[in-house]
Amino acid sequence: MEILRVKLERAGYARGREILRDVAFSLRSGEMVGLIGPNGAGKSTAIKAILGFLGHVEGRVHLKEGCRYGYIPEHPVFYEDLTVWEHLELAASVWGMPRAAFEGRALELLERFQLKEARHHLPRSLSKGMQQKLMIVAGFLLQPDLYVVDEPFIGLDPRATKTLLQLLEEERGRGAAVLLSTHVLDTAEKICDSFLLLHQGRCVAQGSLNRLRRQIGREGASLMDCFEAFTSV
Ligand SMILES: Nc1ncnc2c1ncn2[C@@H]1O[C@H](COP(=O)(O)OP(=O)(O)OP(=O)(O)O)[C@@H](O)[C@H]1O
Numbered sequence: 419m420e421i422l423r424v425k426l427e428r429a430g431y432a433r434g435r436e437i438l439r440d441v442a443f444s445l446r447s448g449e450m451v452g453l454i455g456p457n458g459a460g461k462s463t464a465i466k467a468i469l470g471f472l473g474h475v476e477g478r479v480h481l482k483e484g485c486r487y488g489y490i491p492e493h494p495v496f497y498e499d500l501t502v503w504e505h506l507e508l509a510a511s512v513w514g515m516p517r518a519a520f521e522g523r524a525l526e527l528l529e530r531f532q533l534k535e536a537r538h539h540l541p542r543s544l545s546k547g548m549q550q551k552l553m554i555v556a557g558f559l560l561q562p563d564l565y566v567v568d569e570p571f572i573g574l575d576p577r578a579t580k581t582l583l584q585l586l587e588e589e590r591g592r593g594a595a596v597l598l599s600t601h602v603l604d605t606a607e608k609i610c611d612s613f614l615l616l617h618q619g620r621c622v623a624q625g626s627l628n629r630l631r632r633q634i635g636r637e638g639a640s641l642m643d644c645f646e647a648f649t650s651v
Pocket residue numbers: 431437455456457458459460461462463464
């Protein structure tokens with residue numbers, strides 16, 4: 419079942435200054451697509467365009483009717499005066515999550531990310547990695563149909579990385595689709611079904627690793643090899 423269909427013709431932050439051009443893909447239930455590309459290629463811009471955060475977008479983004487998405491941003495975003503727990507309560511109330519379901523899920527996620535003891539702290543008193551974990555917990559709280567995750571791995575400790583990977587697997591098993599932007603190509607290679615490779619605001623390759631390998635004519639190439647081949651110009 420298709421959850422998300424994207425066809426961006428042009429997108430940018432200011433009128434007449436396009437950053438992205440011709441990015442089209444779709445995501446099915448249970449599928450994970452890796453959004454990869456060099457610094458400045460346009461990955462975060464593509465995510466913002468898809469989520470409707472950009473002022474200048476030409477094209478279409480269609481989320482299946484009734485589907486909900488969870489966004490895990492690259493940089494943590496907080497309310498100064500709300501504790502960890504209050505952030506999660508706010509997210510749950512915005513989404514209309516029943517209290518009992520919220521408490522059970524929130525405590526489970528906080529425990530899995532070793533944040534339970536810090537649940538009554540203000541986010542600014544947490545380490546950078548702990549703040550990032552709070553963003554992840556908030557994103558996974560609702561169990562949406564689509565996850566949009568912008569570079570979640572950098573800054574997470576190995577245990578948190580493992581927990582995140584397990585959660586992504588669980589959620590895919592439940593039928594959620596995942597759009598994952600990352601520079602951690604060895605992990606992306608292992609967990610994603612297919613890839614969108616952006617370079618200088620264009621989609622220079624897309625499809626499964628085998629398809630990318632065929633395009634560069636190198637059977638057995640790693641995702642890193644494909645990345646280098648497609649982004650060397
Ligand atoms: N708020 C902004 N206003 C104007 N231009 C921006 C803004 N944010 C990013 N850009 C520009 O858009 C282009 C793409 O940036 P973007 O952040 O999408 O890249 P990215 O692929 O996510 O990079 P990275 O891997 O470094 O996170 C860059 O040229 C960047 O300078």
